[in-house]
Amino acid sequence: MYTFFKAFSYAWSGIVHALKNERNFKFHLLATIIVVLAGLLTGLSSIEWFIIIILIGGMLSLEMMNSAVERVVDLTTTEQRPLAKQAKDLAAGAVLIYAIVSAVIGLILFVPKWFN
Numbered sequence: 001m002y003t004f005f006k007a008f009s010y011a012w013s014g015i016v017h018a019l020k021n022e023r024n025f026k027f028h029l030l031a032t033i034i035v036v037l038a039g040l041l042t043g044l045s046s047i048e049w050f051i052i053i054i055l056i057g058g059m060l061s062l063e064m065m066n067s068a069v070e071r072v073v074d075l076t077t078t079e080q081r082p083l084a085k086q087a088k089d090l091a092a093g094a095v096l097i098y099a100i101v102s103a104v105i106g107l108i109l110f111v112p113k114w115f116n
């Protein structure tokens with residue numbers, strides 16, 4: 001049980017670090033607040049909230065994984081290396097794909113309600 005709480009506290013400190021230091025994470029958090037407010041004002045069904053919550057959780061988690069990849073790459077080399085570039089660009093590409101998919105799903109959910 002002690003080990004579990006220790007692991008939890010390390011994970012929590014990762015989230016606090018992202019909140020304090022990661023510019024992109026803060027941007028996604030701002031986007032989250034805007035989407036939640038828009039959802040409250042628009043009025044979403046349970047299943048629509050379920051979808052939005054999964055997208056938000058996935059986006060914030062993926063952004064943190066991207067930051068972790070950047071850190072690990074920077075730890076391995078300070079030189080310009082093709083593999084380092086690939087690793088960072090692949091991780092950033094994963095975030096971009098998820099962001100585009102989330103935006104498209106968001107538009108599919110919100111736009112028909114706004115113009116109904």
Ligand SMILES: Nc1ncnc2c1ncn2[C@@H]1O[C@H](COP(=O)(O)OP(=O)(O)OP(=O)(O)O)[C@@H](O)[C@H]1O
Pocket residue numbers: 024070077078079080081082084085088089092
């Ligand atoms: N060691 C390296 N070797 C080769 N290319 C690199 C290396 N480090 C970074 N790059 C390239 O430069 C880009 C920017 O790198 P940087 O470390 O600033 O990441 P970033 O994505 O801008 O980070 P942040 O999200 O914190 O702004 C990377 O996406 C990658 O294409």
